Amino acid sequence: MSEHTDEVTRALVQAADAARFAPSIHNTQPWRWVVRAGRLELFGVSERQLREQDPSGRMLLLSCGTALHHAQVALVAEGWRHEVKRPAGDPLATIRPLEREAIHPEATRHFQMLQVRRTDRRTVTDDAVPQETLGHLVKVAEDHGAHLHVLDRDQVIELAAAVDQSQRAQDSDERLRAEQAKWVGGDRDENTGIPASALPEEVPLTTVAERDFQTSGTLPAGSGHDHAATYAVLYGTGDDAVDWLRGGEALSALWLAATEQAVSLLPLSGPVEIPSTRQTLRGMLSGTGYPFLAVRLGTLDPAHSAPPKTPRLPAGQVIEIL
Structure with a gap:
């Protein structure tokens, strides 16, 4: 395996790992990632679909889409240009890194938001969003x-x-x-x-x-x-x-x-x-x-601390490396 291939594989595994923090309906985390041949494949997991609430699977797809975006944010933060294909079937999407480029501060900030973002169900303040x-x-x-x-x-x-x-x-x-x-x-x-x-x-x-x-x-x-x-x-x-x-x-x-x-x-x-x-x-x-x-x-009350993080499945349960 060449040094470049090793580098691409590491980047894809890191991207899939970052995607574990994506929001999903009832935090079902209905996704699975496969790293193979220089690409990252996204699959939906029917076992974590809400069969009664989401029989059509729309919310599963929406949830998988948030994970797909999280993975892209992680790649861009590492300086990887990439292409995404979304076939009408399995896998739901495939990400393929293309080449390295300069890392922009904006990309780093976006990546930092992956860890900061929360679902906060508390009331908001009387300060309107500008x-x-x-x-x-x-x-x-x-x-x-x-x-x-x-x-x-x-x-x-x-x-x-x-x-x-x-x-x-x-x-x-x-x-x-x-x-x-x-x-x-x-x-x-x-x-x-x-x-x-x-x-x-x-x-x-x-x-x-x-x-x-x-x-x-x-x-x-x-x-x-x-x-x-x-x-x-x-x-x-x-x-x-x-x-x-x-x-x-x-x-x-x-x-x-x-x-x-x-x-x-x-x-x-x-x-x-x-x-x-x-x-x-x-x-x-x-x-x-x-x-x-x-x-x-x-706008949230600045005196309120963020809610605790919701749990996440371990990487080994949602990422497979072939």
Whole structure:
């Protein structure tokens, strides 16, 4: 094996390792990486798909897309130009390094955000996200093949109704509640799922309700409200598997950019998981796109420390080197 091949293999393994920190639906981490012949292949793992909540596998694809973007961020931070192919099948995507180039400070900052990013379900402050920052986030989404539609006040109320409707539909489904209970709460010794340490003690009082996991956490919810929060819909122009994968890449890029701007991003996937409420979100887009999820953007209280990291599967369980 040549020195160059060794270098490429090390870079790909490091990229797959960095991708372990990507966000995923209920922290299911539904991905697997294979390093072979100078390329990194991404596969979905059906055993970690939410069969009741996500029977179509859209959220699995979105989650795999965030991991795919994380891996690319890690490669760029090491100075690797690369190409990505997204075939309509297995693997979901293939990354192939091309050549080394100068490392830019911006790439290093993006890589640092992989470790800083959190899912924070607590209330936000009364300081609104500046318009300039919102404009930057809209551009980030567009640069990564998606769109971010910022909702006006009337649409926020409409979103709140859709979230409430989707929550009630899911609460009435016994099988879905049982599946959720397997992934949420407790200490999560199996290195997946959402531990109690990452959940508020009670569901925060907000205009747009957060998902009610039917279990208490240990984080103080906060005394604020979401009056100053901005709500938006992340969407794409297509609804095929590759579109959802690209949507996950855009979500990851958007989330890292928000973190770098000291903006909290909370994904709201509930209304996308129910056909009727997903149609409501599509109506907010005037039928011009397909919603991936809604997001809350807000400013966190600087006095609050970040929530603890959610657990991650060990590298040996998600990375295979051939």
